[in-house]
Amino acid sequence: MSINLLQRHVLEDHISGFETDPNPNHLAVVRRPVIFSVLAHAGHEAAVAEALKAASDLAPRFCGPSEWLAVSQTVGAETIGGLLSNIPGASFADQSDGKVLMTISGPSVRKILAKCVAVDLHSDVFAEGDSANMLCCHVAANVARTGADTFEIIVPRSFAGSVFDELMEMGREHALTRGFSD
Amino acid sequence: MTSYRLAAGGAVNRGQLLNFTFDGRTFRGFEGDTLASALLANDQMLMARSFKYHRPRGVVTAGSAEPSALLTVGNGARREPNARATVVELYNGLVAASQNRWPSLKHDFGTINNLLSPFLGAGFYYKTFMWPAPFWERLYEPLIRRAAGLGKVAMQADPDRYEKSWAHCDLLVIGAGPAGLMAALAAGRAGARVILADEGFRLGGSLLGESASVGGMPAADFAGTVIEELAALPNVTLMPRTTVFGWYDDMVFGAVERVQKHVASPSPDLAVERLWRIVAKRAILASGAEERPLVFGGNDKPGVMTAAAARTYLNRYGVAVGSRVAVFTNGGSGYRTAADLVARGVDVTAIIDARPQSADPMPEGVRVVRNGSVVATKGRHRIDGLIAERSGFEEVIACDALAMSGGWSPVVHLMCQRGAKPVWSDEKQAFLAPDIGKAFLAAGSAAGFDRISDCLKDGANKASALLRDLGFAAYEADIPDVEGEYDPSFAPLWYVPGAKDKAFVDFQNDVHVGDLGLAQREGFRHIEHTKRYTTAGMATDQGKLGNVNAAGIVAGMRGVSPAEIGTTTFRPFYTPVSFGALAGTVRAEHAAPVRTSPLHNWARKNGAAFVESGLWYRSAWFSREGEKSWRESVDREVLNVRANVGLCDVSTLGKIEIFGRGAAELLDRVYSNSFLKLPVGKARYGLMLREDGIVFDDGTTSRLSENHYVMTTTTAYAAEVLAHLEFSAQTFWPELDVRFVSSTDQWAQMSLAGPKSRTVMSRIVQDDISDDAFPFLAAREVVLRGGLQARLFRISFSGELAYELAVPAGYGEAVADAIMEAGRDEGICAYGVEALNVLRLEKGHVTHSELEGRTTADDVGLGRMMAMQKPDFIGKRLSMRFGLTAADRLQLVGLKAVEADKEIKAGAHLLKDQAKPSLANDQGFVSSACFSPSLGHHIALAMLKSGRERFGERILVWDGLRGSEVMAEVCSPVFVDPDNLKLHL
DSSP states (O other), X not given: OOOOOOOOOTTTTTSOSOOOOOOSSEEEEOSSOEEEEXXXXXXXXXXXXXXXXXXXXXXXXXXXXXXXXXXXXXSOHHHHHHHHHTSTTEEEEEOTTTEEEEEEESTTHHHHHTTTOOSOOOTTTSOTTOEEEEEETTEXXXXXXXXXXXEEEEEEGGGHHHHHHHHHHHTGGGTOEEEEOO | OOSEEOSSOSSSEEEEEXXXXXXXXXXXXXXXXXXXXXXXXXXXXXXXXXXXXXXXXXXXOSSXXXXXXXXXXXXXXXXXXXXXXXXXXXXXXXXXXXOSOSBOSSSBGGGXXXXXXXXXXXXXXXXXXXXXXXXXXXXXXXXXXXXXXXXXXXXXXXXXXXEEEEEEEEEEEEOOSHHHHHHHHHHHHXXXXXXXXXXXXXXXXXXXXXXXXXXXXXXXXXXXXXXXXXXXXXXXXXXXXXXXXXXXXXXXXXXXXXXXXXXXXXXXXXXXXXXXXXXXXXXXXXXXXXXXXXXXXTTTSTTEEEHHHHHHHHHTTOEESOSEEEEEESBHHHHHHHHHHXXXXXXXXXXXXXXXXXXXXXXXXXXXXXXXXXXXXXXXXXOOEEEEEXXXXXXXXXXXXXXXXXXXXXXXXXXXXXXOOOEEETTTTXXXXXXXXXXXXXXXXXXXXXXXXXXXXXXXHHHHHXXXXXXXXXXXXXXXXXXXXXXXXXXXXXXXXXXXSOOXXXXXTTEEHHHHHHHHHTTOOSHHHHHHHHOTTOSTTTTTTHHHHHHHHHHHHHTSOHHHHOOOOOOSOSSOOXXXXXXXXXXXXXXXXXXXXXXXXXXXXXXXXXXXXXXXXXXXXXXXXXXXXXXXXXXHHHHHHHHSOEXXXXXXXXXXXXXXXXXXXXXXXXXXXXXXXXXTTBEEEEEEXXXXXXXXXXXXXXXXXXXXXXXXXXXTTHHHHHHHHHHIIIIIOTTSOOEEEEOTTTEEEEEEESTTHHHHHHTTBXXXXXXXXXXXXXXXXXXXXXXXXXXXXXXXXXXXXXXXXXXXXXXXXXXXXXXXXXXXXXXXXXXXXXXXXXXXXXXXXXXXXXXXXXXXXXXXXXXXXXOTTSSOOTTHHHHXXXXXXXXXXXXXXXXXXXXXXXXXXXXXXXXXXXXXXXXXXXXXXXXXXXXXXXXXXXXXXXXXXXXGGGTTOEEEEEETTXXXXXXXXXXXXXXXXXXXXXXXX
16 A cells, blocks of 8 residues: 655645735745755864855755754755765754745845844844844744845744744735745 | 914924814814923913822923823723823824813812822821721722822723834934934944934934024024934934833843824834834933922922923924913023023013022013022912012012923933942032943933033044944044023022922922921931832832932931932833833734644644643644543543554654764763663663752653664753753763754654554554564654655553654644544544543653652652663762652652542642641642543542552542542552553554
8 A cells, every 4th residue: 555645834824815926025935945954073063064065056054053954945855965974074864844944035124034033134244145043033043144135034843833924923014925935 | 371382483393283182172283292282382281180189280391201291192992091291292183181080180079188188198008007907908008099090091902013123233322312413423424333212203302492503503403404414324223202211231222112103093014112122232322311390389380390391392392381481490491491482472570590699691671589489389270370489578470380490410311220320420410320331321411411512522422432442433523513502500409498388309109398308207218218108209200300309308308418318229111111012012822932733734633622832732632523521532532542543643742863973872871771772773761860860851762873863852841851962962071972953843753552553553654563573662764655754663651552653744744644544444543642641640651740850760660760880870979869869758659539439639639548638747749630531530640758668558638729638549650551561562
């Protein structure tokens, strides 16, 4: 007997009903990103960081000393897993199902995020390519700046509905729209 | 007519007429008015009744320190009591009402308190209402609360939205008056990130109410040009209507922005108030100075106000506060007010100057009474004259307003909120800001400067100094010339002797000079005691006007300098902040983040009732048609698991991935039992202790490969255990090569339990899971039919043959559906945490109800988990302390009710049979209890003194709280399958 198992996104129920065109301020949920936790063992910290930076098809997100999230929206989990297993001194765990990736963008994005995180997101302080773990809407999140007015937020799956609702609430005065990115 | 709107002038928009009502009467004001200026423009001098004596009151100030003109604004659910009319921005349709009066503002029955006032001095109710004691709560306090008071709060739910936001800057400038504007300009031009916040709806501070000219133009216009330049700078954020109310650790300032308090119908998409937390590298306090009232008899009559207030109403709002205004002053401010009034055609009847002489220029044609004082005011609901005294001679002077000036107090509140006390200056006769380091400076009149030109200069200089400190290039600001300044210096006058009526110090709490004297006589001499005894400074204005006068008067009574008296303690908030703003979005469904399991939808489809467990929502039980109570569902679920098979969501348990060559050694040291030789492919139950030998947490850890383990923790301690592991690895044993990461959210984990669980699981899993191939405590990665990679563990909390299957979270719902389908013929049911709890109770397994921070491994019957042969593990040393090994410790036992239908309740206490119900006879307590459907009666786990020696004894289970006594028999805590035969099927 073979069982056909379907994957279901946790925000499926939050993003239902009539879809409209995205406004300038928009929250896009990435349906199936690949996200791995990467840990560098003692003595390999710099080498692992370098290897992650140099790797194609993945973006490293800084979580804390010797810990990153490796994010890819272009290739599959097996490719990323293979790539990571070739980095000496690195351990890794697939978290693609445990994390939810959202992209928030638009001219008011910093005003919206100022209601969600306590960290200064001014480009002099948090430049394009920077990422860090921080509380976002009371939940431990990883936030990355991927463009002048674009940020990616990664939150634990169990909290995703809550953070999503909160982001939409904070974006209300800026006419924030939402949808899956594909 | 007494107070009225001038034909021209002021910064109000006379083209924009606004209608509003006060106590049902319709009035008109202009855009740019405050409620107070609009009421004055309509000759409504009487605005309120005082807190205690119900005396008629009007405005005392034109700003946020207002103690008297407290009104209720808005109606319905938006009714807001105690709004200061002096800062309420007028809008079309505003509805205002007076408060603390009955039946009307003009005819208030409560004025009887004023007649009774000889008996109602400070502290009267401490002395009067002492007997009989129960009357205080039932009679006296309700009566006093009715008679004295402020406005009434709306009882409906607040219909509006509030929110919180963060802001970050190099320099925060608090106050947009002359010093603040120049500070912001200097910093803004230098390229720093600047936030300029001001409580007013129009930036400019005192410049808006002054008649001097700055930079060759009227002061208000000058403010306008600076603000225009600041607004154009991308690095400057202007925040009008924003009160900075608190200064907290790490240079975080609290502020509240009134986003939509000045509109009749707020937009539902916007917050009405926004609470800001402003993180500033440096800050400047440019909050200005407050003019002190003079303390003389009848100084609270409507129409008596500070000279600066009269000037502000005149210059900013184009409102004359009277048609014949008298001035009582001890400094230059009174003269300036008189001059401004005369210049606008308002009659000034006299300037009564407390000083024998002064160099202040006299307005032409105005009579000056030197060395004079005011001893009483006349008039019922508003002032219509005053009694002046000079050299023993009294004279009645007719007037319809009285502008008073008692000198200036710098507003230093924010700088004193973290413990530093303001410092008395003999030169300035004022309390000045303390030195609190180089990050936060006072500037302008907040720093004791009293002329506009000095304030402008000081603001720019202080900003430049702070910016240099931050590495910005020095910027030389050009300071504009000021023309038409006056000298605001003054001679101190704390109390005007000879008062023929009460001389109020604290207007809002009706504290007069006599009360301060009484406090001294009765021994409440320290200013903090004087404050509490008299309630001076305890009202919603926190003594902004009165506290300095109180200190000066007490100093005078004691014959010492105000420096020796000092001030009371400054605390946030600077002005009142609404609860709505403090709560922000954290209300109703946004009160706390909700955490849902990957099987949440599956549980919902199967009829789950959910229970909050921390932030998690866990499925508690699954009702089926015809079941009338939760117990029916739970009993069915338990029996079905024991007889057939059930599926339970255990995704909320914490999961931690552990990597590294040192992982085995680390586990061996953090668990009390042995882990060094756990083979690959096996799970083991582990017990963790705290350093002090008490049990910390429990769970299973499985070895998936040589250097890769996965640990499970309890739901409650998932984060704590991860932190404990990180702490141990980083600080105790940095030499061990080991790394951790939580994978709780990655896996949907389900427990399939019951004698038929293998049959069902083998329809889902491709691998061989026969007892030989996959025995008890096996733990391996497996492949599901259809190809999905998963983790399978043969572990059991229920005591039945059981498996835990972990699949990637996104597939959780689909896999659970598939299992339910695969088990249909076996009679599978979904079961929740309630049934799980009954199952584990029947099996005698402990949870955090037993591992509750006071119990040792031995206490809960897990003494065998202490591998004392190991050289060390966390908690080993202290677990051998005498107190933790004493024979009479509480030990885990089972209880069964002697009469089958009697219920044992968790939390009840245990007593020896026949013992008197009392905690003196306490033998222990019930930690968890349930009805056991397998046994047909109530059972419980309990902690009982030397409990393991007492199996068979009958004890009394006494629930004093809920009033029940049940006899129970002490027994082994394992009620079902004590020989673990079912685990190895």
